[in-house]
Amino acid sequence: MEKAALLEAIIENAIDGLITMDERGIIETINPSACKLFHYSADEIIGQNISTLMPQPDRAFFESYLFHHRKDGYLNGFGMPRELVGIAKNGRQFPLRLGFSQVKYSGRIIYAGFIHDLTREKDAEGKLQDHTALFEEQIEERTRSLRTNVSTLQKSQDELNLSLDKEKELHQLKSRFVSIASHEFRTPLSMVQLSASLIDSYSETMDRINIKKHVVKIKEAVLNITAILNDFLSLEKLDLGMVKPDISTFNLYEMASELAQEMQIALKGNQKIIFKHRGSDKMVNLDQNLLKNCIVILIDNAIKYSGSDSQIYFYTKVNEKNCTIRICDNGMGIPESDHKHLFQAFFRAHNTGKISGNGLGLSILSRYTGLMNGTVNFSSKINKGTLFTLTFPLNKNHEQKNTDY
Structure with a gap:
């Protein structure tokens, strides 16, 4: 009797909720902590199914869980604490941990449930x-x-x-x-x-x-x-941005031919300038003075860096899309290592020696060409000469002339 009284006292004063129920889930006993947790009196909850204390979907899960355990007699993991949601009498839902143990007493099976409120932990x-x-x-x-x-x-x-x-x-x-x-x-x-x-x-x-x-x-x-x-x-x-192109329409052949004659006085020794125009059209829309300066720079360089018996080739060409000007010599050439620096101001190739020059010509040429939306290309090999090509896109408003020279 003393042990029974002690056990009852422990159950009545336990901090966690304790519930016993039959194998169908009908509550048979409930301790004060469980009543306080769900806000039910013992009389209100005894005789009710324990699923009453759970909202959906936990209620359906628990009913199914008990059904299969009752049918099969064993479920893997039965009795292990599970986290579920409880619902109090006033409708408040709260998290809880529910664990069960199976007890055989007086020839029947009784489930003892241990309920712990997880509200604080959650x-x-x-x-x-x-x-x-x-x-x-x-x-x-x-x-x-x-x-x-x-x-x-x-x-x-x-x-x-x-x-x-x-x-x-x-x-x-x-x-x-x-x-x-x-x-x-x-x-x-x-x-x-x-x-x-x-x-x-x-x-x-x-x-x-x-x-x-x-x-x-x-x-x-x-x-x-x-x-x-x-x-x-x-x-x-x-x-300073003070140079602005003054575009006009002029005869490229006439300008280039006159320039080739003028440059004869700058030749040294037995040098020769060979000029030829290709293409039936000769009219272009460019800045004549800037273009003339570009050609003078290239011919002057060809004269300066070629031998006294060399020939300098001066070609012009006009077609439907652009005009090209080529100056080719068979002089000393430009070292490959200097190609990338060639259009920088004050830069001179390393093989120019004592030949006079200020390193500005090609820099000015490049910028003049750019002002007219043109491009400069060149190829050069040591002791085999250099070829410069100026290319300018044309927006021609004049009529084509088919006169051949």
Whole structure:
């Protein structure tokens, strides 16, 4: 009797809910904790099916669970605690853990159910999940901020590197300018000084032949300096955006033919300029002065870097879509390693030696060509000559002429 009383006292004062039911799920006993949990009195709940304390779909699941256990006599995992949802008398639903044990008593089977309210645990778990989600969101936000800062820092670093590269390039450009300008100016100025001294000497004896010879040298030196200054001025105007193409319609054949004749005075030794126009049409829409400057630069280079017995080929061609100008020589050629730098201002190929030049011609040529929407292409091999090709798209508004020259 004492043990029975002790057991009853333990059940009545247990923190968790305790329920006994028959094998159909009909509640036979319920302790105060279970009554308090579901807000039922013992009289209200005893005799009811335990599924009454569960909402759907847990109610249907539990009824099916008991049915199969009663039918088969055994279910794998029976008695293991399961998390379900309970429903109180007032309709409040809450999470619970329900575990069963099977007891054989007085020739029948009784199920003892142990019910534990999971509300606090689930609330704590939900808060933990909320905090975790908030923490992850904060981490993600800080990660995005860090990525943005890193990206900004990288962009600033790239801009700084670009600025440093431009500064370095500008410094190298200035160095090349000083070196080339001092060399190119020194030679003709020395010639002027020497010729002036000799003229002064020859004037005492009235040696007109030598005086005239040195006057010519002074004029040539002045023209050379003027040409150099003109190149510098052209480059400055291009940098300032002051050069604008003045498009007009003109006869390319006539302009090129006259230019080929004018350039004869610049030839050295037995050099020859061979000019030929191809195509029936000769009219183009371009800036005549810019185009003429481009051709002069190329022919002048061909003369300068070719031997005294060489031939310089000058071709022009006009078709329906574009016009092309080709200047070809069989001179010293351009080293392959210098090809990528060829159109940079003040750059000169490494094999030019003592041949005079300021390294501006091809840079100006490239920019003049670009102003007329043209392109420059070249091919060159050491000691086998160089071919330059200028190509310009045409928007021709004039009538085609079929006159052959």
